[in-house]
Amino acid sequence: MGEIVFHQVEKSFGSNKVIENLDLTIRDGTFTVLVGASGCGKTTLLRMIAGIGPATSGQVLMDGKDITDLEPGKRDVAMVFQNYAIYPTMTVRENIEFGLKNKHIPKEVRDKRIQEVCASVGLTEYLDRKPNTLSGGQRQRIALARAMVKEPKVFLMDEPLSNLDAKLRVQMRVELIHLHKQLKTTFVYVTHDQVEAMSMADDIVIMDKGKILQQGTPEQIYHDPNNTYIAQFIGSPAMNVLPLDAENRFGFRPEAVQLTREKVDGARYCRKGVIQVREMLGSETLYQVAFADGQTVSVKMLNDQYRSGDHVVLNVGDNQLYFFDRDGQRIRRAAVGDAQYAALLQTAGGMSDV
Amino acid sequence: MNTYSDQLASKEELRRISRARRRAQFMRRLPGDIVKLAIVILFVFPFYWMISTAFKSYIESIQTPPTLWPHTFTLENFSAIGEMNIDLPMYFKNSVIITATTIVLQLLIMIPAAYAFAKRDFPFKGVLFGVVLLAFMIPGQLTYISIYLMMAKAKLLQTLWPQILPFGANAFGIFMLRQSFKQIPEEILESARLDSASEFQIIMRIMLPMSKSAMITIAMFSFISIWNNYFWPLVMTTNEAVRPLTMAIQKLRDSGDNAIRWNVLMAGNVILVAPVLVIYMFASKKILKAFAYNGLK
Numbered sequence A: 001m002g003e004i005v006f007h008q009v010e011k012s013f014g015s016n017k018v019i020e021n022l023d024l025t026i027r028d029g030t031f032t033v034l035v036g037a038s039g040c041g042k043t044t045l046l047r048m049i050a051g052i053g054p055a056t057s058g059q060v061l062m063d064g065k066d067i068t069d070l071e072p073g074k075r076d077v078a079m080v081f082q083n084y085a086i087y088p089t090m091t092v093r094e095n096i097e098f099g100l101k102n103k104h105i106p107k108e109v110r111d112k113r114i115q116e117v118c119a120s121v122g123l124t125e126y127l128d129r130k131p132n133t134l135s136g137g138q139r140q141r142i143a144l145a146r147a148m149v150k151e152p153k154v155f156l157m158d159e160p161l162s163n164l165d166a167k168l169r170v171q172m173r174v175e176l177i178h179l180h181k182q183l184k185t186t187f188v189y190v191t192h193d194q195v196e197a198m199s200m201a202d203d204i205v206i207m208d209k210g211k212i213l214q215q216g217t218p219e220q221i222y223h224d225p226n227n228t229y230i231a232q233f234i235g236s237p238a239m240n241v242l243p244l245d246a247e248n249r250f251g252f253r254p255e256a257v258q259l260t261r262e263k264v265d266g267a268r269y270c271r272k273g274v275i276q277v278r279e280m281l282g283s284e285t286l287y288q289v290a291f292a293d294g295q296t297v298s299v300k301m302l303n304d305q306y307r308s309g310d311h312v313v314l315n316v317g318d319n320q321l322y323f324f325d326r327d328g329q330r331i332r333r334a335a336v337g338d339a340q341y342a343a344l345l346q347t348a349g350g351m352s353d354v
Numbered sequence B: 001m002n003t004y005s006d007q008l009a010s011k012e013e014l015r016r017i018s019r020a021r022r023r024a025q026f027m028r029r030l031p032g033d034i035v036k037l038a039i040v041i042l043f044v045f046p047f048y049w050m051i052s053t054a055f056k057s058y059i060e061s062i063q064t065p066p067t068l069w070p071h072t073f074t075l076e077n078f079s080a081i082g083e084m085n086i087d088l089p090m091y092f093k094n095s096v097i098i099t100a101t102t103i104v105l106q107l108l109i110m111i112p113a114a115y116a117f118a119k120r121d122f123p124f125k126g127v128l129f130g131v132v133l134l135a136f137m138i139p140g141q142l143t144y145i146s147i148y149l150m151m152a153k154a155k156l157l158q159t160l161w162p163q164i165l166p167f168g169a170n171a172f173g174i175f176m177l178r179q180s181f182k183q184i185p186e187e188i189l190e191s192a193r194l195d196s197a198s199e200f201q202i203i204m205r206i207m208l209p210m211s212k213s214a215m216i217t218i219a220m221f222s223f224i225s226i227w228n229n230y231f232w233p234l235v236m237t238t239n240e241a242v243r244p245l246t247m248a249i250q251k252l253r254d255s256g257d258n259a260i261r262w263n264v265l266m267a268g269n270v271i272l273v274a275p276v277l278v279i280y281m282f283a284s285k286k287i288l289k290a291f292a293y294n295g296l297k
């Protein structure tokens, strides 16, 4: 078991209130990713679970037990720090063994666990080396092994891949997903990278300025965002958001557009445009399309059909359109009713110029 | 094909160019090397002078112009010390006890103090650290009278304690070690706490090993200054039985005729600094390694 519950949690540094009235449940056994811009309070939340930066007020529960002020060493958690926090004067083995020794785990058990874990992360041949003789990727594995060997209920990871090069990052991403499948324990993973969040998470928690904006599966977050911030944070390039009328705005994803020479039948929002910029990325091509009124939007296509200066028609269907109110909050069909939603679609359609 | 092929030098020319480059580099470095050499001579010469004088005869040691090395190499200065009826082993034992006890005491006080100043918050931390720095700057010459009176009141004057207790708090050591502790990233300590380590274990297993170079520096300075201390035992002791080796060496100078026998005195000094040199020789590899060590950033 490893369920974490935050109840009315608040955190201040001096007079600076970083987190306010936060409620959050991290379900047992999920790979939960906390994602948000730098400085939004992700690390602060993680440190509360670890017990190394306790909440100012409110409660943190683990499996129903209040752990708000429990010592870090007495919680069943392990943490991988952003800069790994490896003990530089200890060998790889000593690094991994330190936590077990402090918990007085017998030598045979320690040796067996270390052997298993190091085999699974590929450190076996480096056990007697000092960390400063190893590469960044290998140090990252030490940090991981050190967490795994403790067999905790909850794994905490604070941007563990951000110091690795792009290729290794993608590889480690897959390994972490695999690790979670094997261990089936709770992972709480912090990142500012929406791609990491989307690719790894069972459950995404999107934060901004110490508040939780939305919690859901990657599919929910992508297809049904709560507001413009999330809509534009998840997905790359970001969702196009344009003014609809005096009050509201509407949006559509760059990859949800049909770019054609002629208007497509049945499309709601159809605009004439000119290709301004083309970025050919291999499997896909990004376009900046400018409308006659000067607005530009991003478009992502799988085929590489157009060149800069080409005249095109941009088509978006009913199901690809999102509506937001003046505060950026999503206007959902279920909330406003069919009639009002139809009116919004009508307004968007009315802006077509083909 | 290269468009600039007429610009490319032949093998012969390339060799000549690299020779010229090496020469230019040598000339550029020369002034700096000369300065370094001068500094080395400045530091090493007094030492060399002590050693060479220790092996000269009395006549040669006062000769003008002085000889750079002993023309007649002699060990008689050392045998002269042996014959002088000075109980060197006793003085040596006192020096060892004073130095070792002081250093142990310093470690016991310095490590927790540095830890508290570097990694803990408590009321009046800034003021208290200021007091430590102040202690670091006040010379012994200002405090010895009141300390002497204190020791007299405590009836400790006939013991070694007056030479140990006043040096128990090593302000320089606290300062250095605190700096070194401060450099240790908080995450490493937090990680250790998550690994169920106690604060004592964190200090012993993580912070001290990471501060090895500071520790060695502090211990070396401490050792040299206590071992070579002359002023303090001079003003604190009246009884030969509690005096250290430095005081014995002083006697070598006094017990000649009217003239100071520099050659014997220098032989005594060689005996005095020999332990320092021996320790340095055995530890020098470790010391250099400790300084070359740099942790993971």
Ligand SMILES: Nc1ncnc2c1ncn2[C@@H]1O[C@H](COP(=O)(O)OP(=O)(O)O)[C@@H](O)[C@H]1O
Pocket: A013, A016, A018, A036, A037, A038, A039, A040, A041, A042, A043, A044, A045
């Ligand atoms: N030790 C601290 N002292 C003061 N302010 C802090 C401290 N740690 C974090 N903060 C502040 O709290 C906010 C959230 O920080 P953090 O949780 O580290 O953000 P994130 O991990 O999402 O980038 C930031 O505004 C940061 O400046």
Ligand SMILES: [Mg+2]
Pocket: A039, A042, A043, A044, A158
């Ligand atoms: Mg952070």
